[in-house]
Amino acid sequence: MANIIEYFKSVGSGLKSLVTGMAVTGKEFVTPKVTEQYPENRATLEIADRFRAELTLKYDAEGRHKCIACGICQMNCPNGTIKLETKMVDLPDGKKKRKLDKYFYDLGSCTFCMLCVTTCPQNALEFSNDFEQAVFERDKLVKQLNYRPEVPDAPKPAPAPKPAQTPQDPKANVTSDK
Numbered sequence: 001m002a003n004i005i006e007y008f009k010s011v012g013s014g015l016k017s018l019v020t021g022m023a024v025t026g027k028e029f030v031t032p033k034v035t036e037q038y039p040e041n042r043a044t045l046e047i048a049d050r051f052r053a054e055l056t057l058k059y060d061a062e063g064r065h066k067c068i069a070c071g072i073c074q075m076n077c078p079n080g081t082i083k084l085e086t087k088m089v090d091l092p093d094g095k096k097k098r099k100l101d102k103y104f105y106d107l108g109s110c111t112f113c114m115l116c117v118t119t120c121p122q123n124a125l126e127f128s129n130d131f132e133q134a135v136f137e138r139d140k141l142v143k144q145l146n147y148r149p150e151v152p153d154a155p156k157p158a159p160a161p162k163p164a165q166t167p168q169d170p171k172a173n174v175t176s177d178k
Helices: 002-030 072-076 115-119
Strands: 054-057 082-090 096-106 125-128 142-143
Touching: 054 096, 072 082, 072 115, 115 125
Parallel strands: none
Antiparallel strands: 054 125, 082 096, 096 142
């Protein structure tokens, strides 16, 4: 007798589960559908501000990027998406400085975790909303971010003043009137 009662309880709970699922499906069946007419509606398409599509370097008004080639973004990238190539340049004061030569970004292997953006000390990186990145070859997903030609640096500092000359013998400058 107990087996019969358990059987009907399990059939009842199964029917209740079936009715619940059918109610959800029925509600979806009668709700109005929204279809994006992409790509026809590109002009009116709204992309969320928080959407992460492609990593870009920030440029100032003069066309200079803020990247100082410290390599923190490259170290923090969990899957090696970012590769920096740097070069050493001599400054006018005789010191050497590391400068960004090429900034490579592999969009195909990026997980869009944003670790590179949040850890950049110069706030030189950001994600754009340009989501149309489809290509036919994977090698076209590797992009060089510092694509703009280098702008000449700011005016060089004035050369250091020459050291003061040693004073001459005051008697040597005296002329004699004899």
